[in-house]
Amino acid sequence: MTGNTGIGRVGRMLVLALVTVLVASGCGVTRDGGDDPTNRRLRMMIPNSPGGGYDLTGRSATRAMEENDLTGRFEITNVIGAGGTVAMQRLLNEEGADDLMMTMGLGVVGSTYTNGAAATVSEATPIAQLVEEYEGILVPGDSPYRTVGDLVEAWKADPGGVTIGGGSSPGGPDHLFPMQLAQTVGIAPRDVNYITYDGGGPLTTALLGGKIDAGMSGLGEFEGQIADGSLRVLAVSGPERLDTVDAPTLTESGIDMTFTNWRGVLAPPGISEETREDFIDLLARMRETPEWEDALERNGWTDAFLPGDEFGEFLVEQDTRVATTLKELGLV
Amino acid sequence: MEMLLEGFGTALTPTNLLYAVLGVLLGTAVGVLPGIGPAMTVALLLPVTYNVSPSSALILFAGIYYGGMYGGSTTSILLNTPGESSSVITALEGNKMAKAGRAAQALATAAIGSFVAGTIGTVLLVVLAPRVADVVVTLGAPSYFALMALALFAVTAVLGASKLRGFISLFLGLAIALVGTTTGQPRLTFGRPELADGIDVVVVAVAIFAIGEALWVAAHLRRRPLEVIPVGQPWMNREDWSRSWKPWLRGTAYGFPFGALPAGGAETPTLLSYITEKKLSKRPEEFGKGAIEGVAGPEAANNASAAGTLMSLLAIGLPTTATATIILLAMQSYGIQPGPQLFDAEPELVWGLLASLFVANTLLLVVNLPLAPVWARLLQIPRPYLYAGILFFASLGAYSVNFDAFDLGLLLVFGLLGLTMRRFGLPVLPLIIGVILGPRLETTLAEALAISQGDLSTLVGEPVAVVVYIVMALLLVGSIVGPRLRRTAPAHEDEEEKVDVR
Secondary structure, three states, X not given: OHHXXXXXXXXXXXXXXXXXXXXXXXXXXXXXXXXXHHHOOXXXXXXXXXXOHHHHHHHHHHHHHHHOOOOOOEEEEEOOOHHHHHHHXXXXXXXOOOOEXXXXXXXXXXXXHHOOOOOOHXXXXXXXXXXEEEXXXXXXXXXXXXXXXXXXXXXXXXXXXXXXXXXXXXXXXXXXXXXXXXXHHOOOHHHOEXXXXXXXXXXXXXXXXXXOOEXXXXXXXXXXXXXXXXXXXXXXXOOOOOOOOOOOEOOOOOOOOOOEEEEEEEEOOOOOHHHHHHHHHHHHHHHOOHHHHHHHHHHOOEEEEEEHHHHHHHHHHHHHHHHHHHHHOOOO | OHHHHHHHHHHOOHHXXXXXXXXXXXXXXXXXXXXXXXXXXXXXXXXXHHOOOHHHHHHHHHHHHHHHHHHHHHHHHHHOOOOOHHHHHHHHHHHHHHHHHHHHHHHHHHHHHHHHHHXXXXXXXXXXXXXXXHHHHHOOHHHHHHHHHHHHHHHHHHOOOOHHHHHHHHHHHHHHHHOEXXXXXXXXXXXOHHHOOOOOHHHHHHHHHHHHHHHHHHHHOOOOOOOOOOXXXXXXXXXXXXXHHHHHHHHHHHHHHHHHOOOOOOHHHHHHHHHHHHHHOOOHHHOOOOOOHHHHHHHHHHHHHHHHHHHHHHHHOOOOOHHHHHHHHHHHHOOOOOOOOHHHHOHHHHHHHHHHHHHHHHHHXXXXXXXXXXXXXXXXXXXXXXXXXXXXXXXXXXHXXXXXXXXXXXXXXXXXXXXXXXXXXXXXXXXXXXXXXHHHHHHXXXXXXXXXXXXXXXXXXXXXXXXXXXXXXXXXXXXXXXXXXXXXXXHHHHHHHHHHHO
């Protein structure tokens, strides 16, 4: 049996190693600044589960920084809950912590309202906006709608009868986009029949099975189905067409609106001016790295760097806009 | 077939074999810890996709997935602390077996059952994958609602001797399931964002099973003589085999289709498997005291569901679980798009991956089966130390999910509930079922009615749903008429049947 216990030891060592890693990351590793930037330990908080949009953005960014020795190793924590509200609250609680950043975006702004949270994004220190992503309007391959015009016509005739699905919960981009679209074309957002799906997978099934009439989502997860024709894209929400998808913009289709999902980085409130400058500079240099450019291309993101105060102004504007939309829906 | 052999060529290169071993070990390790699961582990390992070849990375991830499905059972059986939601049901009989000195048999039937189910599942995957797409997408919310309703209906079979206590427990579970923002409005969240996503079934199960029991034991430690857990035989005997093989096959039959379905998952089939085994068993009285069928069936079901999940992922690019979502991401980072065309576009990768699933299964068996008696000796640790270890382990797991003390508070609250339930003789299974099924019933019903704009006839608008309701009606009629036809049946059977009527 000695051989077997050997395997047991390996198993136990693995468990032990994992436990050690967990315990270490739980304690908040000591930060020894020093002069050498590669010795510096920073923390990146991700407000959703591994594999989600914020996770990809955060992990791509930290990787680009680590690979180029712009700073030391990052310690990444996923803080899951209430569409990012739990993480947001935790960021605000760490007032003055000079080693912490958090990835966030439009969905977190919406979630703070739909969850009735005390924490709002404008309380934190804005570091930079990093990327933009556009929404697409998807229909099944055999859908009667050939253009956005067809969809809008049917939608106006019977607002509740046209079911719209999306991969985010109320307050997220896939929910805000159809609401703002409805408003633009003259449908009361309250009449929109929006069905929440748990991410891109279930949304794909619902579309393929013809359970819903249209789906609103970022298009990255649907490449395969778009390529083989089982799903069609009626329009994209950005100001310009996408390279990867053959579909017009809303403006081209005669609907005067654009909608952008964005992601950026925040730091806790109350950090020193020096730290703030330092973080902005770090992300600005990160943006120049080949690893980051690679990540943009691979994930279909558009570079949209907005440093510090500009990002702060943008946040305030977004905060108000989201709050207004959700108030009109009676969700706040 | 030829393709599969070539696939084995890919899977059995030393490098890929190493990745498979690593994946299986890592998967087993994370499966054991309640806080972290295969999804989290694969996500953390995503960066390896930058450095290794696509086949190696996918083989590693598939190994983690299969290993995770198995690993959760070890702590379920030994410590009554399920590592994953898919092994919650395993704890019911598994831990009872362990206490009766049959831990090694429980672990062995779990390991062999996982192997059998995983292998059959993978064969089904190979055979069915190319033509599954059309079937899966036809099922909508009404069908899922019907399936969940059937599962809830089946719960009546496991309410226990006292229907009143059973229903109290079930409704406690359904009440816990109400917490969250399922309907778009926060409900019973008491303004805490931590509760907005509802309460994780793993936290509830670990608290009720492990913490509740530890507190119960602590409360009686001085008053009761020390119960020595008998050592027992290290291997499964002939009777164990003959009682295990049918549950393995039935578990596989439940697990595979549920895994392949977008709203299926591993929890519902493990539950259905458990209930079926209890109904079909020649010795229903052993259930609740450590029946080997109650371990064999659910363990087979959860591994088969992993194979089903991979089928949907490969054949239609449809991730049905969190782990599958992340494996999909990994594939996309290589520029590989799963879907019907994948089998033609990337034959080497696909068949290599499929072959590696067989390898991973075999490795799991080879690694875990000889270890079963070794693990079983863990229970020889003196009780105060053992329970201290369980408490530490459960707390660590709960804390590691979010590094938030709030989760520890939840664990303690539900632990006290578990203690209370033991004190008043409430069965725990209906509660766990309520927590698992409650939110699913609700979301599928809400989705179906939202799409139909409140028209109830949509619930019977899909063929699968209609069939399920007919099955339910037949079961209901059977449970009313059945006992009347068999008046002469022995007393204890009669008792069982009466429970079903409600």
